[in-house]
Amino acid sequence: xxxxxxIASMLLGGVAAGMxxxxxxxGLSVTMGLMGFVNLAHGGxxxxxxxAIALAMKHWGLxxxxxxxxxxxxxxxxxxxLERLLYARLYRASELDQVLFTIGLVFMMIASVxxxxxxxxxxxxxxxxxxxxxNLGITQYRTYSVVxxxxxxxxxxxxxxxxxxxxxGAQIRAAVDNRRMAESLGINIARLFxxxxxxxxxxxxxxxxxxxxxxxxxxxxxxxxxxxxxxxVAVGGLGRVTGVFYAALLIGVLDFVLKKYVPQGGxxxxxxxxxxxxxxxxxxxxxxxxx
Amino acid sequence: MTPPQAGWADHPxxxxxxxxxRVRMWEPIPWVLAxxxxxxxxxxxGFGTELLVTILFALSLDLVLGYAGIVTLGQAAFFGxxxxxxxxxxxxxxxxxxxxxxxxxxxxxxxxxxxxxxxxLRTHGLxxxxxxxxxxxxxxxxxxxxxxxxxxxxxLDSLPIAPLFGAFExxxxxxxxxxxxxxxxxxxxxxxxxxxxxxxxxxxLTGIRENxxxxxxxxxxVRRRLVLCYALSAAIAGVAGGIWAQxxxxxxxxxxxxxxxxxxxxxxxLGGYSRLYGAFIGAVAYMVLSHFLSKIYPTAxxxxxxxxxxxxxxxxxxxxxxxxEAAVRRLGTRQATL
Numbered sequence: 001x002x003x004x005x006x007i008a009s010m011l012l013g014g015v016a017a018g019m020x021x022x023x024x025x026x027g028l029s030v031t032m033g034l035m036g037f038v039n040l041a042h043g044g045x046x047x048x049x050x051x052a053i054a055l056a057m058k059h060w061g062l063x064x065x066x067x068x069x070x071x072x073x074x075x076x077x078x079x080x081x082l083e084r085l086l087y088a089r090l091y092r093a094s095e096l097d098q099v100l101f102t103i104g105l106v107f108m109m110i111a112s113v114x115x116x117x118x119x120x121x122x123x124x125x126x127x128x129x130x131x132x133x134x135n136l137g138i139t140q141y142r143t144y145s146v147v148x149x150x151x152x153x154x155x156x157x158x159x160x161x162x163x164x165x166x167x168x169g170a171q172i173r174a175a176v177d178n179r180r181m182a183e184s185l186g187i188n189i190a191r192l193f194x195x196x197x198x199x200x201x202x203x204x205x206x207x208x209x210x211x212x213x214x215x216x217x218x219x220x221x222x223x224x225x226x227x228x229x230x231x232x233v234a235v236g237g238l239g240r241v242t243g244v245f246y247a248a249l250l251i252g253v254l255d256f257v258l259k260k261y262v263p264q265g266g267x268x269x270x271x272x273x274x275x276x277x278x279x280x281x282x283x284x285x286x287x288x289x290x291x
Numbered sequence: 292m293t294p295p296q297a298g299w300a301d302h303p304x305x306x307x308x309x310x311x312x313r314v315r316m317w318e319p320i321p322w323v324l325a326x327x328x329x330x331x332x333x334x335x336x337g338f339g340t341e342l343l344v345t346i347l348f349a350l351s352l353d354l355v356l357g358y359a360g361i362v363t364l365g366q367a368a369f370f371g372x373x374x375x376x377x378x379x380x381x382x383x384x385x386x387x388x389x390x391x392x393x394x395x396x397x398x399x400x401x402x403x404x405x406x407x408x409x410x411x412l413r414t415h416g417l418x419x420x421x422x423x424x425x426x427x428x429x430x431x432x433x434x435x436x437x438x439x440x441x442x443x444x445x446x447l448d449s450l451p452i453a454p455l456f457g458a459f460e461x462x463x464x465x466x467x468x469x470x471x472x473x474x475x476x477x478x479x480x481x482x483x484x485x486x487x488x489x490x491x492x493x494x495x496l497t498g499i500r501e502n503x504x505x506x507x508x509x510x511x512x513v514r515r516r517l518v519l520c521y522a523l524s525a526a527i528a529g530v531a532g533g534i535w536a537q538x539x540x541x542x543x544x545x546x547x548x549x550x551x552x553x554x555x556x557x558x559x560x561l562g563g564y565s566r567l568y569g570a571f572i573g574a575v576a577y578m579v580l581s582h583f584l585s586k587i588y589p590t591a592x593x594x595x596x597x598x599x600x601x602x603x604x605x606x607x608x609x610x611x612x613x614x615x616e617a618a619v620r621r622l623g624t625r626q627a628t629l
Binding site: 089090095098103109111230238265271 | 356362364410413414416417418420421422424425426428429432436549553556557560590591594596598599600601602604605608
């Protein structure tokens with residue numbers, strides 16, 4: 001019985017971490033699938049959004065939820081501007097140019113934040129309502145983790161509906177599967193790119209704010225967790241919301257469990273697993289077969 | 292109808308091919324400068340040694356990225372493999388002789404490159420990028436875990452490297468021997484790479500970079516060429532890592548990290564890739580700038596570096612050498628029209 005509770009609480013922690021991973025990575029997956037753009041600056045948007053949220057709460061006394069909305073809007077607007085001005089020039093460029101451009105962008109983000117705000121960790125104070133423990137019937141558990149799981153489920157449900165049941169979702173899916181065909185059907189791809197990019201970066205900002213409680217928030221955030229976001233996207237498959245969701249849960253739970261039982265070799269195991277998975281299915285676990 | 296062989300040697304394409312691998316007038320200049328540096332700046336030989344090793348490492352990346360067109364974020368895996376080979380053999384008293392140690396480093400790195408290349412190069416695009424990144428991260432974790440052999444996070448220091456030819460000591464404070472040793476090794480490796488890229492093998496690599504489908508169609512063994520190139524580049528990166536470990540007498544996890552892999556990529560692109568001397572120009576520009584700026588204004592340095600990368604990706608895809616070539620060409624046409 002004790003053992004069962006132990007497993008349940010560990011799963012809960014892993015699932016909560018997975019939800020944050022999902023919220024950050026989903027935008028990366030869709031923009032990579034849609035535009036074929038290797039965007040290594042995605043973690044940078046999560047970091048900037050997290051800062052916007054933390055600073056809005058600290059200096060303007062905004063509540064947690066309004067601050068999250070603020071972070072989403074600010075990051076989405078900034079990234080839409082960047083997309084129109086700079087990213088759009090590189091859609092047809094080589095992968096190498098995209099990698100260089102986005103690495104440069106990350107460096108600039110990290111350096112600017114360090115210069116303007118400082119290199120130290122930004123504390124993000126949760127509202128008292130979300131602190132403490134909650135009684136789940138079988139076990140006591142941290143309220144915030146439970147809230148994260150609920151929020152994650154709501155978001156994945158919303159995204160699924162938006163993707164599968166709305167016109168813009170259908171347009172995105174069409175463009176991911178066959179861009180030329182979608183274009184010739186009269187879908188405005190450039191506008192679609194901008195909207196998706198801004199929305200994806202906004203989601204990353206949300207994830208940056210929601211995850212700051214256990215991932216921390218400092219300028220190096222942008223590079224520190226990038227490999228994890230990329231692994232989630234690569235394993236989940238490009239442009240697949242549900243694929244990214246399952247991959248994020250898998251990686252989140254695995255990371256949590258491994259860190260607990262094999263604190264030494266856990267990360268190595270995840271890398272090895274990713275390599276094997278990608279060799280077995282280069283398009284990711286849930287991706288469509290590359291044509 | 293003229294027979295096809297009449298005059299094919301005069302064809303501009305044939306002439307361009309024939310003249311490509313000839314030694315050009317300016318080619319001895321960098322080597323003369325490198326030798327002069329030894330006499331003029333005896334106080335900066337440590338910096339000079341680091342610079343030469345960086346050039347060698349960037350050269351290995353140029354082979355795989357600039358000529359074969361494989362976009363990798365994991366080149367430091369081979370640098371680290373070479374460095375740890377030298378470091379572990381010396382620290383545990385198995386092998387201390389430097390030159391054969393370098394050969395062992397090259398062999399080990401080439402084996403890692405061959406093994407990973409055989410499986411990784413089936414993929415392309417984002418998957419390949421991720422796999423190179425994960426392979427490097429896996430090696431880094433492995434080096435961290437095998438604490439008893441690799442020293443883990445602290446690395447291995449004060450490696451007992453035997454004197455070169457039994458006569459010339461590696462003195463970390465006055466790195467005279469190191470500088471000349473690294474310069475010689477760089478020259479040998481450069482000759483190898485130069486011969487390689489102008490050989491039919493090198494031409495076929497360029498063909499694969501430009502149009503893989505067409506190279507398949509003409510019957511070139513694309514996979515085998517790519518894997519071989521990957522392994523050769525790994526061997527050179529291994530030599531760079533091994534010589535770095537010998538010159539500094541230590542190894543640490545930093546030799547395997549993403550930082551090193553990203554830096555060498557930046558250096559190569561800054562100088563200009565798929566041009567043999569891009570590695571030289573890029574390394575000199577980057578190392579001199581970072582040596583003076585990064586210590587005084589580390590954050591501003593990062594900001595400037597980021598800006599530089601963005602500008603290069605957007606406007607100057609061929610780096611410093613590309614800009615210089617374009618300027619020379621423009622000058623040439625202007626004179627021709629005058």
